[in-house]
Amino acid sequence: MNNSESSGVHGGPLLNEGGPWGGGGSGGGGDEPNPWNQPPRGRPGRGPAGRSAIDELVRRGRARFGGRGGPEPDAGRLLLWGVGGLLLIWVLWTSSHRIDPQQRGVVTRLGSYAKTLGPGMQFTFPSPIDRVTKIDIEDIRVKDIPEGGGTGQNLMLTGDQNIIDLAYSVRWNIRDPELFIYELANPEETVGEVAESAMRAEIARVALNDAMGPQRSQIEQRVQQRMQEILDGYRAGIAVQGVAIKQADPPAAVVEAFKSVSAAQQQAQAYLNEARAYSQQLGAKAEGEAAAFDKVYAEYRLAPEVTRRRMYYETMERVLAKTDKTVVEAPNVVPYIPLAPQQAAKVQQQQ
Amino acid sequence: MNMSDNFASRNVIGLSIGAIFAVVVVSSCFAVVPETKQALVVRFGKPETVYNAYKPNEDFGRTGAGIIAKIPFIDQIVWIDKRVRNFDMERQSVLSTDQLRLEVDAYARYRIIDPLRMSITAGTERRVEEALRPILGSSLRNELGKRPFAALLSPERGAVMDNIQTRLNKVARQYGAQIVDVRIKRADLPDGTPLDSAFNRMRTAREQEARSILAEGRKQAQIITAEADANAAGTYAESFNKDPDFYNFYRAMQSYRVTFGTDGTEAPGSSNVILSPDNEYLREFRGRR
Numbered sequence: 204m205n206n207s208e209s210s211g212v213h214g215g216p217l218l219n220e221g222g223p224w225g226g227g228g229s230g231g232g233g234d235e236p237n238p239w240n241q242p243p244r245g246r247p248g249r250g251p252a253g254r255s256a257i258d259e260l261v262r263r264g265r266a267r268f269g270g271r272g273g274p275e276p277d278a279g280r281l282l283l284w285g286v287g288g289l290l291l292i293w294v295l296w297t298s299s300h301r302i303d304p305q306q307r308g309v310v311t312r313l314g315s316y317a318k319t320l321g322p323g324m325q326f327t328f329p330s331p332i333d334r335v336t337k338i339d340i341e342d343i344r345v346k347d348i349p350e351g352g353g354t355g356q357n358l359m360l361t362g363d364q365n366i367i368d369l370a371y372s373v374r375w376n377i378r379d380p381e382l383f384i385y386e387l388a389n390p391e392e393t394v395g396e397v398a399e400s401a402m403r404a405e406i407a408r409v410a411l412n413d414a415m416g417p418q419r420s421q422i423e424q425r426v427q428q429r430m431q432e433i434l435d436g437y438r439a440g441i442a443v444q445g446v447a448i449k450q451a452d453p454p455a456a457v458v459e460a461f462k463s464v465s466a467a468q469q470q471a472q473a474y475l476n477e478a479r480a481y482s483q484q485l486g487a488k489a490e491g492e493a494a495a496f497d498k499v500y501a502e503y504r505l506a507p508e509v510t511r512r513r514m515y516y517e518t519m520e521r522v523l524a525k526t527d528k529t530v531v532e533a534p535n536v537v538p539y540i541p542l543a544p545q546q547a548a549k550v551q552q553q554q
Numbered sequence: 555m556n557m558s559d560n561f562a563s564r565n566v567i568g569l570s571i572g573a574i575f576a577v578v579v580v581s582s583c584f585a586v587v588p589e590t591k592q593a594l595v596v597r598f599g600k601p602e603t604v605y606n607a608y609k610p611n612e613d614f615g616r617t618g619a620g621i622i623a624k625i626p627f628i629d630q631i632v633w634i635d636k637r638v639r640n641f642d643m644e645r646q647s648v649l650s651t652d653q654l655r656l657e658v659d660a661y662a663r664y665r666i667i668d669p670l671r672m673s674i675t676a677g678t679e680r681r682v683e684e685a686l687r688p689i690l691g692s693s694l695r696n697e698l699g700k701r702p703f704a705a706l707l708s709p710e711r712g713a714v715m716d717n718i719q720t721r722l723n724k725v726a727r728q729y730g731a732q733i734v735d736v737r738i739k740r741a742d743l744p745d746g747t748p749l750d751s752a753f754n755r756m757r758t759a760r761e762q763e764a765r766s767i768l769a770e771g772r773k774q775a776q777i778i779t780a781e782a783d784a785n786a787a788g789t790y791a792e793s794f795n796k797d798p799d800f801y802n803f804y805r806a807m808q809s810y811r812v813t814f815g816t817d818g819t820e821a822p823g824s825s826n827v828i829l830s831p832d833n834e835y836l837r838e839f840r841g842r843r
Binding site: 311312313314315316317318358359360364365366381384385386387388389392393396397399400403404407411433436437438453454456457459460461463464466467468470471472473474475477478479481482483485486488489490492493494496497499500503507511514515516518519521522523524525526527528529530531 | 586587588589590611614615617619620621635636637638639640661663703704711734735737738739740741742743749750752753756757758760761763764765767768770771772774775776777778779781782783785786787789790792793794796797800801803804807810811814815816825826827828829830831834835836839
């Protein structure tokens with residue numbers, strides 16, 4: 204990512220590492236002693252432990268490479284081999300690259316884009332010449348807006364000039380590693396800003412109620428499209444995988460009023476339920492009574508007079524059997540009616 | 555032995571210094587231009603060449619990036635970003651034609667397309683941004699200020715942004731830059747009274763909605779009840795109208811039973827009945843006929 208660092212100045216120090224090696228090589232051509240073997244001799248005062256380790260190393264080196272050197276240690280040769288070994292390791296290390304399945308390796312050769320490595324073990328020229336930037340392209344990144352998963356409100360104006368509190372996240376990955384590296388100064392920040400701009404533009408087109416409910420999935424889709432268009436316009440090399448509205452609520456300041464609307468909806472539904480219950484009950488009662496009448500009437504039609512009489516007597520019988528009866532013979536006699544105690548009290552009060 | 559030793563070491567040191575010097579000189583003859591930068595070579599303060607200059611839609615690997623030669627210690631390289639860069643505008647307060655205030659955050663994306671011009675007129679990217687930022691702010695205020703508040707929220711905003719971009723681009727060209735995109739990031743009501751009154755409007759609108767929902771619910775419920783009543787009446791009439799006279803009798807009998815509590819329910823009150831011998835029930839009591 205930090206390609207801005209890889210300027211030409213790097214060539215100096217890197218090639219410089221070869222300097223002492225080159226010097227050592229020319230110096231160590233013959234079997235003359237050279238300055239590099241001085242330190243072990245020049246430091247007699249060292250502790251036995253430190254000394255013995257170095258001595259051991261020198262001795263082994265002498266036994267291996269410095270056979271001709273006789274008693275004088277040919278440390279130059281040793282150094283030559285050491286530096287050569289280091290260089291070899293450096294070359295191997297910087298020219299082989301393990302690219303994981305989800306990664307791509309973008310190779311720049313002396314600053315210029317050379318190729319993109321696919322997954323697997325890949326080889327390039329060693330480091331100062333080829334540089335490899337490994338990039339996760341399959342890895343889907345998630346950008347939350349507002350940052351940090353929604354502490355505080357993220358207020359937006361809707362098309363009907365209402366305000367909505369919206370939290371959403373954008374999932375994206377890298378489609379084109381070269382574009383991603385080379386085209387945008389700060390791609391990750393760009394994703395966030397583009398998302399915010401696209402979402403606000405989209406929310407400004409819909410009404411509050413639509414944004415909170417039915418049109419959420421359409422909004423998500425349209426924001427995704429719009430983001431993709433903008434990012435493609437920047438040649439960002441980014442693919443927007445999805446936009447998810449996590450929360451679309453009225454602002455905290457008016458949330459009570461919104462609750463009262465849903466309470467009203469519940470209440471209205473309750474009214475309707477009650478009315479329907481009443482309606483069913485009444486209908487059933489009417490049908491029942493009508494059916495009962497019809498049955499009796501059918502019988503009545505067969506023998507009207509007798510049925511009528513029978514019903515009359517049966518009813519009177521049951522009614523009068525339960526009541527106190529007074530039969531008054533003479534038309535002029537006013538009977539004494541024994542009122543019940545509380546009825547008597549009522550009558551007295553009225554008087 | 556010691557003599558040759560000293561000589562050899564001097565020789566090696568000399569060679570090393572020589573090698574280092576050679577490397578420094580050689581490396582200062584070359585520079586590596588990365589894909590993300592444009593290199594302006596300046597010789598004695600006079601701009602000479604531009605390497606890896608921006609061209610639209612170019613393929614990476616075939617741009618001017620790579621190793622370039624230069625005269626050491628004489629040619630200076632000015633590095634200029636080739637990528638799309640971003641600058642944010644400070645939050646602007648915009649007054650719409652209907653005197654509503656809106657807080658607007660916008661950003662612009664640009665790239666340097668003429669490094670030479672940019673280097674002469676501004677020097678660094680940062681100074682280009684500093685020069686463009688107030689212009690973005692003022693053109694945003696001007697453009698948005700020509701419109702009523704509602705239009706700022708409408709899709710017409712796209713046209714507004716295009717106007718601003720065109721205007722900003724004219725200035726940007728003078729700095730060798732090209733505006734890729736201008737966008738409103740946020741457009742909010744300012745805190746305090748405007749936001750509160752918007753909240754208040756929302757609140758009252760909801761309350762109104764709640765009431766009308768309740769009233770509508772009541773209305774529907776009444777209609778359902780009335781329909782039920784009507785249907786029941788229809789059912790009764792259809793059945794009872796077959797013989798009104800018999801219905802009268804039938805219903806009277808039912809009514810007596812209920813009134814005197816003989817249908818199993820509790821009677822509404824205790825009853826005393828005073829019967830005249832003329833009563834229909836007692837007709838046979840007298841044994842007449």
